[in-house]
Amino acid sequence: MSYIRKPAFQHPxxxxxxxxxxRRDYEGAMSxxxxxxxxxxxxxxxxxxxxxxxxxPHRLAKLSGIGCSSKTPTYFLSKSHGxxxxxxxxxxxxxxASMANTGLKYIGVSGDGDSASIGLGxxxxxxxxxxxxxxxxxxxxxxxxxxxxxxxTNDRASVGRKGQKNQFDPIDICSLAIQLGASFVARGFSGDxxxxxxxxxxxxxxxxxxxxxxxxxxxxxxxHLGSTKSFDFVRExxxxxxxxxxxxxxxxxxxxxxxxxxxxxxxxxxxxxRLRKLxxxxxxTDRASALKYLADHHDRGEVVTGLLHVDTGIExxxDxxxxxxxxxxxxxxxxxxxxxxxxxxxxxRRRW
Amino acid sequence: xxVQRPLGMRxxxxxxxxxxxxxxxxxxxxxxxxxxxxxxxxxxxxxxxxAYLINWYSNVFPGVLGRTCDRPCEPACRRGRVEDKPVAIxxxxxxxxxxxxxxxxxMPEIPAEKNGKRVVCVGxxxxxxxxxxxxxxxxxxxxxxxxxxxxxxxxxxxxPSFRLPDRVLDEEVDRILDMGVEHRVGESVSSMKALLxxxxxxxxxxxxxxxxxxxxxxxxxxxAANIHVGIEWLMSVSFDHLxxxxxxxxxxxxxxxxxxxxxxxxxxxxxxxxxIVRSPRETMKASPWEIEDAEGxxxxxxxxxxxxxxxxEDGRLTGMRFEKVRAxxxxxxxxxxxxxxxxxxxxxxxxxxxAIGQDNAFPWxxxxxxxxxxxxxxxxxxxxxxQSNNKRIFFGGDAAFGxxxxxxxxxxxxxxxxxxxxxxxxKDLTDRPPPQHNLISQKMGxxxxxxxxxxxxxxxxxxxxxxxxxxxxxxxxxVELGFDEQLGFxxxxxxxxxxxQTVFTGPKCIECDACVDICPVDCLxxxxxxxxxxxxxxxxxxxxxxxxxxxxxxGLPTGRxxxxxxxxxxxxxxCAERCPTNAWDMQKFTYIEAQARxxxxx
Numbered sequence: 001m002s003y004i005r006k007p008a009f010q011h012p013x014x015x016x017x018x019x020x021x022x023r024r025d026y027e028g029a030m031s032x033x034x035x036x037x038x039x040x041x042x043x044x045x046x047x048x049x050x051x052x053x054x055x056x057p058h059r060l061a062k063l064s065g066i067g068c069s070s071k072t073p074t075y076f077l078s079k080s081h082g083x084x085x086x087x088x089x090x091x092x093x094x095x096x097a098s099m100a101n102t103g104l105k106y107i108g109v110s111g112d113g114d115s116a117s118i119g120l121g122x123x124x125x126x127x128x129x130x131x132x133x134x135x136x137x138x139x140x141x142x143x144x145x146x147x148x149x150x151x152x153t154n155d156r157a158s159v160g161r162k163g164q165k166n167q168f169d170p171i172d173i174c175s176l177a178i179q180l181g182a183s184f185v186a187r188g189f190s191g192d193x194x195x196x197x198x199x200x201x202x203x204x205x206x207x208x209x210x211x212x213x214x215x216x217x218x219x220x221x222x223x224h225l226g227s228t229k230s231f232d233f234v235r236e237x238x239x240x241x242x243x244x245x246x247x248x249x250x251x252x253x254x255x256x257x258x259x260x261x262x263x264x265x266x267x268x269x270x271x272x273x274r275l276r277k278l279x280x281x282x283x284x285t286d287r288a289s290a291l292k293y294l295a296d297h298h299d300r301g302e303v304v305t306g307l308l309h310v311d312t313g314i315e316x317x318x319d320x321x322x323x324x325x326x327x328x329x330x331x332x333x334x335x336x337x338x339x340x341x342x343x344x345x346x347x348x349r350r351r352w
Numbered sequence: 353x354x355v356q357r358p359l360g361m362r363x364x365x366x367x368x369x370x371x372x373x374x375x376x377x378x379x380x381x382x383x384x385x386x387x388x389x390x391x392x393x394x395x396x397x398x399x400x401x402x403a404y405l406i407n408w409y410s411n412v413f414p415g416v417l418g419r420t421c422d423r424p425c426e427p428a429c430r431r432g433r434v435e436d437k438p439v440a441i442x443x444x445x446x447x448x449x450x451x452x453x454x455x456x457x458x459m460p461e462i463p464a465e466k467n468g469k470r471v472v473c474v475g476x477x478x479x480x481x482x483x484x485x486x487x488x489x490x491x492x493x494x495x496x497x498x499x500x501x502x503x504x505x506x507x508x509x510x511x512p513s514f515r516l517p518d519r520v521l522d523e524e525v526d527r528i529l530d531m532g533v534e535h536r537v538g539e540s541v542s543s544m545k546a547l548l549x550x551x552x553x554x555x556x557x558x559x560x561x562x563x564x565x566x567x568x569x570x571x572x573x574x575x576a577a578n579i580h581v582g583i584e585w586l587m588s589v590s591f592d593h594l595x596x597x598x599x600x601x602x603x604x605x606x607x608x609x610x611x612x613x614x615x616x617x618x619x620x621x622x623x624x625x626x627x628i629v630r631s632p633r634e635t636m637k638a639s640p641w642e643i644e645d646a647e648g649x650x651x652x653x654x655x656x657x658x659x660x661x662x663x664x665e666d667g668r669l670t671g672m673r674f675e676k677v678r679a680x681x682x683x684x685x686x687x688x689x690x691x692x693x694x695x696x697x698x699x700x701x702x703x704x705x706x707a708i709g710q711d712n713a714f715p716w717x718x719x720x721x722x723x724x725x726x727x728x729x730x731x732x733x734x735x736x737x738x739q740s741n742n743k744r745i746f747f748g749g750d751a752a753f754g755x756x757x758x759x760x761x762x763x764x765x766x767x768x769x770x771x772x773x774x775x776x777x778x779k780d781l782t783d784r785p786p787p788q789h790n791l792i793s794q795k796m797g798x799x800x801x802x803x804x805x806x807x808x809x810x811x812x813x814x815x816x817x818x819x820x821x822x823x824x825x826x827x828x829x830x831v832e833l834g835f836d837e838q839l840g841f842x843x844x845x846x847x848x849x850x851x852x853q854t855v856f857t858g859p860k861c862i863e864c865d866a867c868v869d870i871c872p873v874d875c876l877x878x879x880x881x882x883x884x885x886x887x888x889x890x891x892x893x894x895x896x897x898x899x900x901x902x903x904x905x906x907g908l909p910t911g912r913x914x915x916x917x918x919x920x921x922x923x924x925x926x927c928a929e930r931c932p933t934n935a936w937d938m939q940k941f942t943y944i945e946a947q948a949r950x951x952x953x954x
Binding site: 002003004005009012013014024034036037044217219223232235 | 865
């Protein structure tokens with residue numbers, strides 16, 4: 001980590017987004033992670049996506065648990081709301097917050113330890129309930145803060161830094177999420193922002209539970225030969241099934257595509273995710289075939305990336321709970337207490 | 353067989369010292385290539401003597417230049433592109449000079465046994481003195497012939513002592529004279545032929561541009577008693593031949609001499625002093641800070657007034673009449689001053705000082721001794737070797753290419769000394785000695801560097817001035833008080849250490865993007881290669897400043913290249929701190945411009 005503050009000087013020609021902010025206005029404090037940590041690239045991708053979307057920083061809340069990954073919300077969007085929860089308990093905080101104030105966007109940042117081990121139960125129920133949030137897992141297959149033990153997502157074939165063998169099969173976060181019914185599931189790679197940034201933009205625009213599993217190499221404990229979560233391994237075995245472009249509502253679409261080449265997925269607010277299939281065998285709308293594809297390709301040692309599953313028809317938690325648009329703490333007595341006439345009418349209906 | 357040429361730019365050759373040299377904007381812009389960031393760091397460490405020596409080696413007159421330099425380094429300073437104002441490099445130089453201990457112990461040794469070659473320098477200004485300083489340690493016998501009683505040239509005769517105190521000038525001039533110059537003062541050379549007959553092995557002409565331009569409008573002759581040519585008038589004041597001027601003074605001209613004239617007039621009796629300039633303010637030749645200082649002393653500056661005539665009564669000047677104009681530019685950008693049609697303006701005055709330029713004059717050089725003169729009556733001088741068509745005769749300073757400034761004259765002196773040395777040793781003058789350069793990692797620990805990489809964000813500090821009421825009463829009281837140690841330190845910390853270079857080692861890079869993410873000024877990129885213009889458009893923020901280079905790596909494993917736009921790099925080292933593999937390293941680039949045979953350096 002660096003001991004100096006990032007200089008405030010910025011490029012004088014740095015472009016501004018639609019609300020007049022530069023990319024640097026979305027930054028946070030200096031990272032204290034190891035030099036070269038994949039997580040810092042994920043933070044940079046989140047900054048890039050929020051800048052491109054023109055997110056108003058005060059309309060966003062970032063939530064996290066415990067771990068290297070869960071430190072990172074400090075390193076982006078310093079003008080947004082934040083909550084750093086107990087280990088593995090970020091999903092319940094996010095659930096509560098997302099219900100209490102529907103006016104904010106929620107980004108949860110977690111890791112393979114926080115979500116696939118101690119917090120697996122909470123993680124599963126956030127999906128099951130279709131909490132309105134973008135859930136990013138910075139997945140490096142190792143417990144970096146406790147010096148490099150195998151985590152629950154580490155592949156069986158992946159050996160430790162000193163050659164230790166891994167005895168357990170991994171939990172595949174994307175397969176699990178698809179199985180549990182998540183409406184937006186993607187996998188990215190911290191070393192490929194061209195792919196990751198549009199995924200984050202799409203995930204933030206998606207109404208419902210969006211999961212992005214980002215393979216984010218741990219340069220200190222899991223970036224060696226024999227690791228399946230190293231920069232080199234992911235680059236060599238990356239099977240990107242889908243190229244994703246995020247098309248915001250304000251942009252007129254001029255580009256012409258050949259029929260069948262691109263599939264547009266319409267989101268709310270007239271935003272569009274434009275998918276270009278890189279593998280014809282892959283169908284991101286079919287859960288069963290997606291699961292099979294992931295299992296098959298995992299067995300071949302490939303890392304399948306891209307937008308793996310999307311379903312815009314699933315009812316999210318806010319819809320299920322029929323929430324009002326206002327934040328709950330803004331509801332006044334007049335909103336909450338029925339009038340005498342209405343109360344009388346309700347009571348009348350209960351009489352028999 | 354066809355050889356496949358890789359597409360796009362070739363990898364940058366960082367073995368070529370000029371690539372990194374150009375990144376050190378101040379040093380690149382300095383005619384003598386003074387290692388500016390190096391001495392600024394030494395000032396911050398209170399190592400003033402070393403800071404002074406670095407200056408002295410490169411620019412010979414640090415105390416003088418720390419007060420009077422034309423500062424080509426400052427407009428070039430990277431800080432001016434990153435924020436508003438450059439580092440006050442010139443005033444930091446003065447901090448080094450003000451606080452340095454004696455440097456006597458570090459002076460080059462002068463050989464007791466001479467090499468038998470004799471060199472004469474005509475004129476005792478900065479160019480000639482530089483030639484003497486460079487050649488004396490090599491065993492040359494050097495004679496300096498000076499018209500006045502003391503050497504120093506225009507530094508003494510034209511720069512008023514309230515800007516440059518005599519003691520500062522004397523110290524730096526005497527230091528060179530004490531190295532064993534044969535000093536012939538009070539002697540005007542009236543014939544080059546006669547001088548050549550004295551059988552010197554080489555002659556250096558450093559006589560400056562001694563002739564002030566006059567103005568030819570009606571009334572010039574009649575009112576001559578109160579019309580003075582600026583540089584001659586300044587010299588008369590400087591040598592105590594003149595100590596008064598009328599209450600109402602007009603200075604004609606918009607250059608630095610005009611600024612010195614008006615401020616001098618303010619101190620010897622001028623109350624209502626106006627500088628009246630033909631052209632608009634933007635095109636005035638004076639340095640902005642000199643204009644600022646003049647205005648600070650209540651001098652009025654009028655622009656767009658063209659002199660029509662001197663008004664006089666009974667042979668006495670009573671005023672000047674001006675026509676008001678405005679500047680108009682044609683399609684080619686050529687300016688013409690068009691009368692506005694308003695009534696001419698009559699400005700009453702007692703004295704007029706004419707500071708509208710100066711010219712070279714060589715009435716003492718016979719035209720049949722092998723020196724060619726061009727159509728401006730300037731000698732033909734090789735801009736690299738400073739040699740004239742007469743191989744034995746060299747020129748430098750204002751005498752070579754017309755009026756410039758002190759630092760340029762010093763640079764000419766260095767070049768001429770190299771040439772004279774080569775010439776006297778019978779060697780090829782075009783085979784110039786190369787600069788010395790070096791590149792050393794500054795890494796001290798995990799994230800520690802041997803330079804202060806945290807960027808100071810404070811504004812440029814203003815140099816304190818003597819109180820106006822007191823300053824204007826004393827012609828010899830130095831107006832600028834200079835930075836004290838604390839201010840000097842604070843200003844030194846503004847330096848971005850542009851000589852500490854970001855050096856990229858491609859084979860170590862794992863393309864993790866960490867450096868791209870942390871760079872505060874978005875100058876790093878990992879993209880597909882292309883031709884330069886293409887790359888300039890495709891980088892994160894388009895690289896529109898084509899005066900600054902792109903640093904391009906060899907191909908990386910993903911097929912991309914690293915492209916760095918050098919324009920705004922803060923040299924903060926964060927890329928190297930974030931790099932997990934040391935593919936980036938911060939390395940100090942030392943560049944020392946060659947001098948005559950380089951037998952001595954601090």
